Amino acid sequence: MDTQAEIEDFILNGHLRYVPHVSIDCAIFGYHEQQLKVLLIKHKYIEGWCLPGGYIKRTETLVQAANRNVMERTGINNLFLQQFKAFGDPGRARINEFDEEKWFRVTGVRVTKNNWLIDQTISIGFYAITDFSRSVPKPDMMSEDCAWFDIDNLPKLEFDHDEMVKEALHTMRVQLYHYPIGYNLLPEKFTLTEIHALYETLLGKKLDISNFPKKLMALGLLKKLNEKRSIGPHRSPHLYVFDKDAYDKALKEGVVLS
Amino acid sequence: MDTQAEIEDFILNGHLRYVPHVSIDCAIFGYHEQQLKVLLIKHKYIEGWCLPGGYIKRTETLVQAANRNVMERTGINNLFLQQFKAFGDPGRARINEFDEEKWFRVTGVRVTKNNWLIDQTISIGFYAITDFSRSVPKPDMMSEDCAWFDIDNLPKLEFDHDEMVKEALHTMRVQLYHYPIGYNLLPEKFTLTEIHALYETLLGKKLDISNFPKKLMALGLLKKLNEKRSIGPHRSPHLYVFDKDAYDKALKEGVVLS
Numbered sequence A, B: 001m002d003t004q005a006e007i008e009d010f011i012l013n014g015h016l017r018y019v020p021h022v023s024i025d026c027a028i029f030g031y032h033e034q035q036l037k038v039l040l041i042k043h044k045y046i047e048g049w050c051l052p053g054g055y056i057k058r059t060e061t062l063v064q065a066a067n068r069n070v071m072e073r074t075g076i077n078n079l080f081l082q083q084f085k086a087f088g089d090p091g092r093a094r095i096n097e098f099d100e101e102k103w104f105r106v107t108g109v110r111v112t113k114n115n116w117l118i119d120q121t122i123s124i125g126f127y128a129i130t131d132f133s134r135s136v137p138k139p140d141m142m143s144e145d146c147a148w149f150d151i152d153n154l155p156k157l158e159f160d161h162d163e164m165v166k167e168a169l170h171t172m173r174v175q176l177y178h179y180p181i182g183y184n185l186l187p188e189k190f191t192l193t194e195i196h197a198l199y200e201t202l203l204g205k206k207l208d209i210s211n212f213p214k215k216l217m218a219l220g221l222l223k224k225l226n227e228k229r230s231i232g233p234h235r236s237p238h239l240y241v242f243d244k245d246a247y248d249k250a251l252k253e254g255v256v257l258s
Helices: A004-016 A062-074 A101-106 A161-175 A192-203 A212-218 A245-251 B005-015 B064-075 B100-107 B159-176 B191-203 B212-218 B244-253
Strands: A019-031 A033-045 A053-056 A082-087 A124-131 A145-150 A221-230 A238-242 B019-031 B034-044 B051-059 B084-086 B122-131 B143-150 B222-228 B238-244
Touching: A004 A101, A019 A062, A019 A192, A019 B019, A033 A062, A033 A192, A033 B064, A033 B084, A053 A062, A053 B019, A062 A082, A062 A124, A062 A145, A062 B051, A082 A161, A082 A245, A082 B084, A124 A161, A192 A212, A192 A238, A192 B191, A212 A221, A212 B212, B005 B019, B005 B100, B019 B064, B019 B159, B019 B191, B034 B191, B051 B064, B064 B084, B064 B122, B064 B143, B084 B159, B159 B191, B191 B212, B191 B238
Parallel strands: A019 A124, B019 B122
Antiparallel strands: A019 A033, A019 A053, A033 A145, A082 A124, A221 A238, B019 B034, B019 B051, B034 B143, B084 B122, B222 B238
């Protein structure tokens, strides 16, 4: 939404083009050099920070809606967004706090409690992981700000978005052993030290380096190449790649072990 | 819903007590002696079979809604229902097929296209697994029938419920290695043959019995007991238990490998 007329039309007539009562929120994780971050935005009409999200057009699929909302709100495109959970506790949308005057001040549009945006909403959570050094977010017209935050230093988020980040992180950590999540975060060929650092950062804990490669290879994630990287005198560690074919096959069959 | 007055009130005024545009559908798997089944119901106002489900009360959480709907539609209680995915493709609810006369014939209530039940709906999928020999379903007033079907011999389901079953099965199969899913489907202490048969049935494929226990134990799922079961002369296989403490801990930390 780029103009005041578009915002007004969305608020007053949006229920004709969007599915009411359902929204989408996206936890976008960013990795770079052993740092893990989350992308947050600050709406003009909400006090604190929250996850980027929005509504679903009546003509789009859920994942299309997730991609469009992230693109519109943050300018970031081409993410591999995955659903992780729907959130629907009564009271999560805080509709009791609706303040007609404040809405008017911020949006320039006068609405009543009957407006489609004020009613109870169930939100579908998506997550993605990207390299934050290559993704510079830009806030849209409805937002004051949009920025990457360290996972260990998040502000208190609005609504139930603290829980959403926690659940997204949990899902990402479990799926780390089933999906090629690290695929775009490492060079095509990488050393054990590199993937070990990535997994430690994503999991938020130390991993025993002597057992680590054995376990990853037992799960069919890694392939050891007959190739080394020369990084100095007497230092030429073996190179590894993700075994993406094995992954794709395992995913299609719904199982990792054989 | 037990009376015609309740059905009429639900159709005409349900949007005041339920969240419109969002429903819940439940894929309930049943295991017993190497058979895997799915619980299906046949609505009075829909031609074919589909998953049991319904709407979310404005006062309940999603999992409460899932449990209540399964209980109301099938009489089965105390399931461990887990969310697996939300389904929201445009057209999934087939609102174009709305037939005023048919609705009236079946429900005894006259509605128009503006009724809250006729609009686009996004459905949140839950799944559970139980022992079908101990769960005898009973259809409710809105259903003609309710029964267990072999997973390999399902009728073509209504709406997008074929896809729901497929996705639920996929999730269950991946989670089999992370959650104590078999917990209530085996005796407390079981032999390798028993858990091997369970996993083969749930995964729908043969598993190499010589590698199977090694892999399960590497993932921290199983504990070997210093105890055997005597099942005949020269036949006394070792007994195993699920290591539920390790599971619970791993789940809380969001990771299985250490």
